[in-house]
Amino acid sequence: VTKKSLGEVQLAAWKSLLNAHAVAVGAIETRLREAGEIPLTWYDVLWALRKSGDDCCLRFRQLQDEIVLSRSALSRLIDTLAKAGLVKKQTCAKDARGLDVELTEKGHKALTSAWPIYSAGITEHFARQLTAEECQQVARILGKVAELTPTCRNT
Amino acid sequence: VTKKSLGEVQLAAWKSLLNAHAVAVGAIETRLREAGEIPLTWYDVLWALRKSGDDCCLRFRQLQDEIVLSRSALSRLIDTLAKAGLVKKQTCAKDARGLDVELTEKGHKALTSAWPIYSAGITEHFARQLTAEECQQVARILGKVAELTPTCRNT
DNA sequence: AAAGATTGAGAGGTCAATCTTA
């Protein structure tokens, strides 16, 4: 090994994160595609809208806080979702600079229809051989990681 | 929550994986870019070559087993690396269908030069607040995940 | 000028089809 200053143990943990993510996400995306369901990115956005409250409507800005994408990528993604009829774009009433994004009925259905495949994928490609305790440990430990870097996106 | 069949605990673990990965990888890529070093994907390929043995040379096919990319993506990436002078492409002597990919001197240097930034990134954005024991737990648990799905790439 | 969102250019990814050698 060519280095020091970062221990072997830390490095092994890091590699396991990269691998586990690549393998599990890849497999789940494939399942979704083969089942004709929406991809994970779409799911995340629609889910953020559904859980946002009664009207399932969020400002672009707020969506941005939930989704790990650059501003431009999110802007294009919302366009795509709107074209697919899963969300509806509306200029914000209170501030015409803003954009309101609302989940449509079709969007609700897409979310509901994708969940069985998605959850089966999580089970099969991630949770299958983990005990409940191990899941708790992972959640606790990786939770700390997310706090380390406040997910600062571009200007 | 709209579902059952996958427990809350498992779901929380899954989300923590997605988040930790996105945040840490994003931050590290930014650091590398700002420091003028090679991106993570390039690092992975060059590293696979370096660790492959004395001549730092691998068949395309073997590289594929180490790298999480589709065949075509890897093909283009190797082209890019060759144009940048970091690897050298050679038709394989024993089987003219094959491609040998060799790490160049410049490739070695790029790897060496990027490591301090990369390792500092891993420390700061991932390992910083984790104990050695937690790292071991993560490595062990996420290691199981990677085994679940044999990283089958496209035909 | 600043905040909110979009757009243009370029990099890099995927699948499916193709070319080449065994």
Added chain:
DNA sequence: TAAGATTGACCTCTCAATCTTT
């Protein structure tokens, strides 16, 4: 015909510049 790798068409991401409303 199969194995190894490349190419074409298309999609999505990023950064930087731009447009619009405050």
